[in-house]
Structure formats: C-alpha cells, structure tokens
Amino acid sequence: MSGLRLLAAAATPGLRRAVFGGDDDLDEGGLRAALALSEAGDLGGRSDTWCCAPSQAAIQTAGALGHDDPVVDKALADPDYGTWTRLGLGDVAGAEPFGLQAWLTDPCAAPHGGESLAAVRLRAGTWLDRQAGLRVVAVAHPVLVRAMLTHALGLPDDAVWQLDVAPLSLTRLTHRSGRWHLHLPPAG
Structure with missing residues (x-):
C-alpha cells in the first residue's frame, strides 16, 4: 500500500482573477493560509518525498x-495555455467565445495552441502511476490535481470540470x- 497526498498550491493573484497560466508568487492571503496550515501540523501522515510543480x-x-x-518535477507543471497564457477567463470569453466553449466541452480541443485537457490528464496520470508504491506529497496547481483525480478514479477526461x-x-x-x-479521512 502507498500513500500519495495531492496538495493544491496556495492562492496567487492570477488564480484569484481566473487567469490562464503564468507563474505568480503566492499572494499575501495564500502565504498566510499556507503558513497557518504548517502551524496546524500534520498533513495526514509521514511521507518520504515532497514533489512540486x-x-x-x-x-x-x-x-x-x-x-x-522539494523535488521539482515538470510533469506536475501547470497546463500549457498557449496564446491564452496570462489572459483572464473573461478576456478569452470575449475574444474567442467559440474556442473557449470548445476547450470547456471537448477534452481533445486546444484552440489556444497549448495542451488539451486530454493531454494534461495523460501527463498527470502517467506521473501519478509512477508513484504507485511510494509515499509522496505532491504540490501542484488545482487543475493538475483535478487531472490526477480523474485519472485515479477512471473518470472521463471531461470530468475534470466536475x-x-x-x-x-x-x-x-x-x-x-x-x-x-480515494481516501476520505474522518472529520476532526
């Protein structure tokens, strides 16, 4: 049996504004929340390795x-959003409504010229399966955690949005x- 903990990275200004990609530092609230989590103690058990995007x-x-x-692993990187990188969701919706609709409904679509959701899931799932038998904490962007969970649970690619x-x-x-x-521990 192995234990893998997927920890979504703390908030950044871009994440709060629904911006595609970029490489922002944590914002003040995100840093405070991460430090508070650190003070709260255990993340659920001993781990041998910490990996991160x-x-x-x-x-x-x-x-x-x-x-x-931590071990920095490119397989945990945020999706490549191509021409949408650093654009807000509203900006893309206004400029490329049909492209955005395709990306949200067709996991194989990549209207921005970057990675499709199917490609992100494949990359994340391949990384995840290499961790079988290991004890790891992985820190990644929330969409990567979504992709790993759809893979782990055998859900269709478009379930990432669920x-x-x-x-x-x-x-x-x-x-x-x-x-x-999927392990859901008791509350408290």
Whole structure:
C-alpha cells in the first residue's frame, strides 16, 4: 500500500482573477493560509518525498510548509495555455467565445495552441502511476490535481470540470490491488 497526498498550491493573484497560466508568487492571503496550515501540523501522515510543480506558487507553498528543497518535477507543471497564457477567463470569453466553449466541452480541443485537457490528464496520470508504491506529497496547481483525480478514479477526461479543488486542499490517494483509491479521512 502507498500513500500519495495531492496538495493544491496556495492562492496567487492570477488564480484569484481566473487567469490562464503564468507563474505568480503566492499572494499575501495564500502565504498566510499556507503558513497557518504548517502551524496546524500534520498533513495526514509521514511521507518520504515532497514533489512540486516548477511554479513559484508550488515551490513557495512547499517552503511555507517547511519543505524548502522539494523535488521539482515538470510533469506536475501547470497546463500549457498557449496564446491564452496570462489572459483572464473573461478576456478569452470575449475574444474567442467559440474556442473557449470548445476547450470547456471537448477534452481533445486546444484552440489556444497549448495542451488539451486530454493531454494534461495523460501527463498527470502517467506521473501519478509512477508513484504507485511510494509515499509522496505532491504540490501542484488545482487543475493538475483535478487531472490526477480523474485519472485515479477512471473518470472521463471531461470530468475534470466536475471536481472542485480549492487552493491548499489536500487529497489522499492510496494504491493497492493495482488501482488507486480515494481516501476520505474522518472529520476532526
């Protein structure tokens, strides 16, 4: 049995404004929330390895939690949003409504010239499956956590939009009998 904890990176200005991609530092509220989580103690158990996306938000989240030297893994990177990078959702909706609609409804669409959701899920799922048998905490952008969860649970690619992953949310997966299991611990 293995234990994998998926920790969504703390909030950034871009995340709060629904901006596609970018590499923002944590905002003041995100940093305070990460530090408060650190003071609250345990993230659910011992882990051998901390990994994180190559983004400032993921690296700074790990650092705020006392892990200043996590393994930075490109497979955990935010999606490549192509020409939409650093644009707000409203801006894209106004300029490319049909492209945005295609991207939201067709997991294979990549109207921005970057990665499709299907490609993001494949990348995230491949990384996830390599962690079977290991004890890892992975810090990544919420959309990457969504993609890993759709893979782990065997959901269709478009189910990524049915999962809400808040900044600093912690999801635990275990791997046994050849498949991933979502672990929901008791409250308190």
